[in-house]
Amino acid sequence: MIVRRYIVRDMPEAVMSIRKDLGKDAVILSTKKVRVKKWLGLRWQKRLEVTAAVGGDIPLHHDVVRNGVKAPAAPVREETRETPPVTRPEATDVLDEPSFGAALAGAFGAYQATAAAMQPAQQDGGVKAPQQVPVVEDVLRELASLKAMLQTQVGSRDSASVASECEGFLRAQGVGEDVARQWAQRATANDPDVPMPIALSRVQQVILDELGDLAIPMPISQESRVVAFVGPTGVGKTTSIAKIAALYVLAGKRRVGLLTTDTFRIAAVEQLKTYADILGVPMLVVDDAQELPLRLAELSGCDLILVDTAGRNFRKPETVANTQSLLGSLAPDETILVASLTAKPDDLDALVTACNPFGIDKFLFTKLDETSTVGSIPALLAKYQRPLSYVTVGQNVPDDIDILSVEQILDRWLGGEAGE
Numbered sequence: 001m002i003v004r005r006y007i008v009r010d011m012p013e014a015v016m017s018i019r020k021d022l023g024k025d026a027v028i029l030s031t032k033k034v035r036v037k038k039w040l041g042l043r044w045q046k047r048l049e050v051t052a053a054v055g056g057d058i059p060l061h062h063d064v065v066r067n068g069v070k071a072p073a074a075p076v077r078e079e080t081r082e083t084p085p086v087t088r089p090e091a092t093d094v095l096d097e098p099s100f101g102a103a104l105a106g107a108f109g110a111y112q113a114t115a116a117a118m119q120p121a122q123q124d125g126g127v128k129a130p131q132q133v134p135v136v137e138d139v140l141r142e143l144a145s146l147k148a149m150l151q152t153q154v155g156s157r158d159s160a161s162v163a164s165e166c167e168g169f170l171r172a173q174g175v176g177e178d179v180a181r182q183w184a185q186r187a188t189a190n191d192p193d194v195p196m197p198i199a200l201s202r203v204q205q206v207i208l209d210e211l212g213d214l215a216i217p218m219p220i221s222q223e224s225r226v227v228a229f230v231g232p233t234g235v236g237k238t239t240s241i242a243k244i245a246a247l248y249v250l251a252g253k254r255r256v257g258l259l260t261t262d263t264f265r266i267a268a269v270e271q272l273k274t275y276a277d278i279l280g281v282p283m284l285v286v287d288d289a290q291e292l293p294l295r296l297a298e299l300s301g302c303d304l305i306l307v308d309t310a311g312r313n314f315r316k317p318e319t320v321a322n323t324q325s326l327l328g329s330l331a332p333d334e335t336i337l338v339a340s341l342t343a344k345p346d347d348l349d350a351l352v353t354a355c356n357p358f359g360i361d362k363f364l365f366t367k368l369d370e371t372s373t374v375g376s377i378p379a380l381l382a383k384y385q386r387p388l389s390y391v392t393v394g395q396n397v398p399d400d401i402d403i404l405s406v407e408q409i410l411d412r413w414l415g416g417e418a419g420e
């Protein structure tokens with residue numbers, strides 16, 4: 001059997017050369033695209049390397065006829081494994097670099113073995129058994145499709161994983177499923193393979209863009225005189241009122257008065273009275289909604305009246321109705337919903353939904369010090385389109401209260417280390 005290798009421009013040229021050289025019974029054993037140096041070795045040109053054979057009994061798995069010349073199709077695995085490794089021919093480049101991971105190691109091995117199988121045949125003048133010569137072209141094609149498939153899969157998994165990692169992060173931070181997905185997708189849409197720290201800073205930017213002015217803290221307005229604080233039991237309403245009162249007293253700019261409607265809990269009045277005494281501000285108790293006008297009149301010398309209310313379970317419709325009625329009589333300039341960040345995100349959301357009927361102007365979030373999850377803040381601000389007033393960060397009166405922007409709060413996510 002005679003085996004010859006041809007470097008040609010295209011297949012017709014190869015067929016012509018093979019027929020002329022080896023006759024019409026010749027079969028093509030392999031083809032591959034190579035690059036050869038031309039112009040005194042200064043430039044590379046694309047060429048086709050075709051190996052053909054004639055003579056001997058060539059047992060093929062199935063015959064492939066190309067341009068009138070038969071070619072064998074698939075390599076024989078066992079035989080290629082036995083073939084000793086030989087380096088690739090010089091001045092030729094395999095089209096696709098097979099260095100894309102262990103998943104392709106087997107295929108790459110097959111390719112090398114195939115290339116190796118070709119070499120002795122070429123060098124020895126063609127005494128190699130044809131069934132030991134697999135088809136390089138087929139292996140290359142297989143490699144190329146494997147590579148494309150792998151890249152597609154890796155690419156889509158990467159982009160999916162960054163987006164889903166961001167989504168998972170937002171979910172863990174207390175952001176609802178739909179909103180978390182939206183924000184994560186928006187943050188990663190233009191750059192799906194972005195590293196997580198940068199993706200998180202983009203998530204933050206997406207949130208800030210969505211919130212716009214709502215991301216700016218809105219403490220009690222200068223124009224507001226009567227401010228009511230409502231919220232569930234034990235979230236820190238009374239303590240927060242004491243902290244805010246202290247801020248104004250210490251600033252010395254407004255004459256503060258305190259009013260409580262909380263006669264529900266035995267020690268509630270005493271608690272607020274203690275703070276009022278320490279701060280040296282007046283404090284009145286309202287037993288009945290009808291007393292409200294009278295009590296407010298008694299505090300006529302105050303230009304800021306902070307109204308404490310009983311902590312209630314707003315899952316009960318009658319609680320919502322009672323609070324609505326109380327606020328109707330009080331007619332506050334601002335109503336602030338106090339909510340603890342230690343509450344479950346779904347419960348917080350249900351709370352705000354329940355309180356919606358009596359009108360909430362601002363949020364006050366407490367117990368930031370007791371949690372590392374702050375996603376409920378932007379989620380609620382975005383959903384209910386209400387700003388944040390204050391955030392409390394501990395039990396100490398008056399120190400543990402802050403006026404923070406959403407950006408400052410979200411900076412906790414990034415730990416100050418991410419950025420672009």
Ligand SMILES: Nc1nc2c(ncn2[C@@H]2O[C@H](COP(=O)(O)OP(=O)(O)OP(=O)(O)O)[C@@H](O)[C@H]2O)c(=O)[nH]1
Pocket residue numbers: 231232233234235236237238239240262265268309310311312366367368369370392393394395400
């Ligand atoms: N860790 C922490 N504890 C807080 C914070 N704010 C309030 N607390 C504590 O939470 C508990 C309840 O605070 P209150 O101010 O009595 O809560 P409330 O909402 O008025 O409670 P009710 O009137 O019973 O509904 C107290 O032990 C406070 O010290 C905070 O920001 N961080």
Ligand SMILES: [Mg+2]
Pocket residue numbers: 237238239262268308309311
């Ligand atoms: Mg209270």
